[in-house]
Amino acid sequence: MLEDASIKLSSVAWSVTTVSARVMLRAMIGGERDARVLAEMAKGKMRSKIPDLAQALEGHFDDHHARMAAAILDRLELVERALADLDEAIRFQCLPWAHEIELLQTITGVGEKVAQVIVAETGADMSRFGSAARLAAWAGVAPGVYESAGKRTPTGKRHGNKWLTAMLVEAPGSVARMRGRNYLAAQHARLTKRRGAGRAQIAVAHPILVVAYHMLSRDEPYRDLGADWLARRNDEAHTRRLVAQLERLGHTVQLDPVA
Template identity: 50%
Template structure:
């Protein structure tokens, strides 16, 4: 049983993650609604809810049907994609679809506002762990939200895990051990903390995009051709947790030598 401050922090980060998952599902519903009428906007824009995407969606909902006018609403890096946008925005969008897309956008806005409330409270609850939060964000792919989940789920107390391997095993980011009659069977990853696993998955995806600019990016590029994309990402998650264990262990030791710290 973790101490009370960690339990409070964990409740907040888990609820925020739940809201974030619902936000993703609502965005997928919106995308499916557009695809049903032949609008393949997501094939051109990485984020259909970005500045350009939102402007085009609002115009569509408000009655604009000229695809050339819609495409001209593209901003910044989307401008060179205008010809592709014209093709992607061509579809049979009608009043019924406008009504449903309005509902989706309103729900997305509500969820974004709701996510901001626990985030504000998390900032207050996590202040005693400011040093650990700063350290964790030096890991490629680990942003503030992921670092907050790492602290909430592990308690920032690595004394509970004898080695980095024990932490990885608890988190479920190491191969399972299935041996029968002296033969090694499937090495599928073990079940672990799903909240931590989801945060690590997000961080691993971000780190994989750094390619040769970071150790984790280079490791992903080296492992992916041999292991495949999914297993290479799990390997990155394992490497990240190893770094987390060492960072928080060293932070605890330094705070112990220098006086009372957050741990």
């Protein structure tokens, strides 16, 4: 509808439903048409884009567009109020597991909704699964393996609990925006380069669920391994391989760290 009125708000604001965008839309609905005045209504970080906003808000937004925009915004706000009521109802039902949900939110990328779904689908009782590997297989985030004649072949992810899998795959999305500043973000970046973003989402969902299993089993918060953990582990393994090769050649190896 805004495009029809030549209003290019979506080219400047990441969403036309942000606080700043809604303030401008409500002003336009109320009769304000001066693009510069509308742009000055921007809030927070959007104020740095005022010149671009002033250009984007130049158009032919008339009374018909105002009626349409008002109807759309009213419906949107009605849905948002309903969602807020449902969120509150879910939060109330989750009160018996408030501690577990708070604990899970210490995991990088896991917010309240993801934590609620983990608790809802697993019951927060990890003893029923026996191991983190069984939990991951049950959820459908463990890599599948086809075995025939003693040969094991990867087959992608397994089928599992679709509700839990869907939410676990959402978590790596927020992890990716952290640009490798922690273990999960570094793993996501590494896998994205090798296998693409889609497969990286599934691959990172697996360690998130494994971490959740151990945290709930031990009642401990998340402790990040650090963005360089994979590199350090590979260096240590490489060192062990080189030492083993030298020892097989009959040498005694003593490692002294560099000062």
